[in-house]
Amino acid sequence: MLLLALDTATPAVTVALHDGTRTLAAADEVDARRHGELLLPAVDRVLAEAGAALGDVTGIVVGVGPGPYTGLRVGLMTATTLGAARGIPVHGLCTLDGIAHAAGQAGLEGPFVVATDARRKEVYWARYADARTRLGDPAVDRPADIAELVAGVPAVGMGARLYADTFTGVREDLPEHVSAAALAALAAERLAAGAGDGGEAGGFLPPLPLYLRRPDARVPANYKVVTPR
Known part of the structure; x- marks a missing residue:
């Protein structure tokens, strides 16, 4: 088992590689405005630090939120794209x-x-x-x-x-943001217990965004109509 975990549902851009027993490498950076810029370089760093390649990964773990619209989608789209490219499962977990x-x-x-x-x-x-x-x-x-x-x-x-x-x-002595290392450890436990995808009840969620409310950006309700003369 080699799990690549990532989450962008909070201001933290967090990535980890887990072998089912322990975290091999992890990267965490807090920047609420740069999820898209920071995520893939973090994936590369984590793989390099662990001496692994993307082709070695057997599964992707991704936080599905809840979280703000834009940041959350960065992690989910990256996870589903990597999973599709490698033909490996993508396991969603609540952030x-x-x-x-x-x-x-x-x-x-x-x-x-x-x-x-x-x-x-x-x-x-x-x-x-x-x-x-x-x-x-x-x-x-x-x-x-x-x-x-x-x-x-x-x-x-x-x-x-x-x-x-x-x-x-x-408790200010405890984590303020999610860590991919913790997500990976939780996923490894559930996989070892035989958990499956597609629902909760001790299993995994689909890799789809958990928003809980409408996005901040909205289409204007009224447009100015301009007709040709």
Whole structure:
């Protein structure tokens, strides 16, 4: 097994190579405006550091979000293109699950919440029983609307840090963004347990974007009509 994992659903551009037991190489860079410029060079660096070639990879792991429209699509399109070119499977995972898994690797026990910045003064968030068990679907909300649900609960991620008045149990010593190394480790566990693609319930998601809301960019509602004289 040789998994190439990547995620661009948060400001982090993150790539890792995992052999099913450990992370062989990883690259992480935070820049919310340069996902498209940074991702493929990071893939090249990770493969080179591990002494591997793309042809050695047996599967792709990609974070499907939730995340902002443009950045999220960079990772997903790259993953699906690489998978199609090599004829290998592409396994989708919820980005919040990757952050939760990293928190568990750092010693956090449940229950807890994970929250990332959704912009528009909102957060993407989910509740977890433990680092491997999400309770329900991810959601997007204004922090004030979920204050009673998250107050005092250990909280991980940039969304929790940005709204510490709401996420009063925020753990600033734990990851603020997703890491591809954690995604790869989670995927390796699920593959070893016989998980399949196409759904959740301990398996994988299709490599399709999990937006939870409409994109920021929209087609103008009214056009000025110009008729020839």
